[in-house]
Amino acid sequence: MSLPGSSRTPLLDTQDSYGLVTRALHWSLAVLILWQLTGMGLKLLLGDGAVTDFFRGHHGDLGALIFVLALARVAWAVAMRNRRPAHGSKLQATVVKLGHAALYVLIVMVPLAAILRAIGGTRGFAPFGIEISAPREAPIEWMVALGNSLHGEAGWVMAALIAGHVAMVALHEGVMRDGTLKRMAGRA
Numbered sequence: 001m002s003l004p005g006s007s008r009t010p011l012l013d014t015q016d017s018y019g020l021v022t023r024a025l026h027w028s029l030a031v032l033i034l035w036q037l038t039g040m041g042l043k044l045l046l047g048d049g050a051v052t053d054f055f056r057g058h059h060g061d062l063g064a065l066i067f068v069l070a071l072a073r074v075a076w077a078v079a080m081r082n083r084r085p086a087h088g089s090k091l092q093a094t095v096v097k098l099g100h101a102a103l104y105v106l107i108v109m110v111p112l113a114a115i116l117r118a119i120g121g122t123r124g125f126a127p128f129g130i131e132i133s134a135p136r137e138a139p140i141e142w143m144v145a146l147g148n149s150l151h152g153e154a155g156w157v158m159a160a161l162i163a164g165h166v167a168m169v170a171l172h173e174g175v176m177r178d179g180t181l182k183r184m185a186g187r188a
Contacts (some may be wrong), residue, residue, distance in 0.1 A: 013080040017183045025073040032066050064127035067111035074104050106158035117147020
């Protein structure tokens with residue numbers, strides 16, 4: 001299936017390339033997560049201030065958006081699992097699938113932990129002004145504790161996995177020259 005008027009941009013994944021939906025979800029998440037990690041990295045390096053606030057000003061809103069897109073990405077990956085390009089030999093394909101599964105788990109878990117913490121906290125949770133949970137007088141301790149224990153640390157683990165993901169793309173492009181990036185960038 002292709003976009004109307006376009007024979008070159010399939011919506012669905014194929015054995016040769018990733019479709020428009022997969023690419024849109026992938027790159028949207030990549031940009032949003034990079035924005036979030038940049039903000040948190042700047043906070044660690046510079047502390048609070050105008051530059052850090054520029055990146056962190058909508059951290060909760062963007063985290064909620066990442067959560068929704070991550071759920072869509074996982075559902076779409078499951079739906080497309082038999083249509084996607086191959087990942088090489090059986091061992092290589094298994095390693096790729098495990099790496100992607102770990103990324104998917106973290107991309108869902110990191111914002112989910114923060115959402116639980118916000119819902120269980122006293123300030124309420126209203127991403128983009130949409131009230132999900134009203135402010136409360138007393139926190140729900142288990143939600144806050146779970147969010148506090150998982151969100152930050154799991155976020156940095158996710159950052160390390162993303163760095164590994166990017167390194168593997170560089171290996172595929174620079175050494176193997178197998179067109180991996182072209183398939184995800186839509187130039188295959």
